[in-house]
Amino acid sequence: MIRAQLDDLVSSGRITGYTMEEDSSYLHAQVPTLTYRMYMDGPTSHLNLGAFASAMGELAMAMKLSRVHGTVAHGGALVRSRQLCLTAEFAGEREIGAAMAVVHARFVAAPTAAPGSWRFPDVRVTGALPAATAAAFAHHWGSGRTTAVALTLDPQPPMKGARTDPVQVLPSWVEYLSGGSLAFAEITQSLALSFP
DSSP: OHHHHHHHHTTTTSSSSEEESOOOOOGOOSEEEEEEEEEEESHHHHHHHHHHHHHHHHOOHHHHHHHHEEEEEETTEEEEEEEEEEEEEEHHHHHHHHHHHHHHHSSSSSTTTTOOSSSSSSEEESSOOOOEEEEEEEEEETTTTEEEEEEEEEOOOOTTTTTTEEEEEOOOHHHTTTTOOOOOOOOOOOOOOOOO
């Protein structure tokens, strides 16, 4: 039921997309926390996530991995992807600030970036307000064993029944969450998956 309603919101352009997450505990973080998402399929994605985990392992006090299903509109259709989400918790502002510096230096697609880096990585920060981030809101709905999460710039949820928590995102996401285009790289057919 929630997925169908969120699909309608994505199709109509009221939200840019949403995720179905098996672990959304980052939304209620009591310590500075960062999430980083990468496609589940393909060796380049695996290398990228491994490089990210290694970099965060030097700074984080705890890390965990969970599965996410993402849905966005692309080319007039809904596109679904399977992703892995690395959640890293940090001791304080200094450590998460250093982690964000690593994100900007090595994990935003550029000639010197880690292979497989997204041009506009989906990085979410809670429990802190590090530099070089922008405010957004995560609206979420419980749905069995998963949580549906939609990011917007509006504190009012796009649909009834949501809980809303503030999050920080990369500044490049502000235009996208405002309805602009991020000029996503083409999503390969193996990533365009339907929910069972």
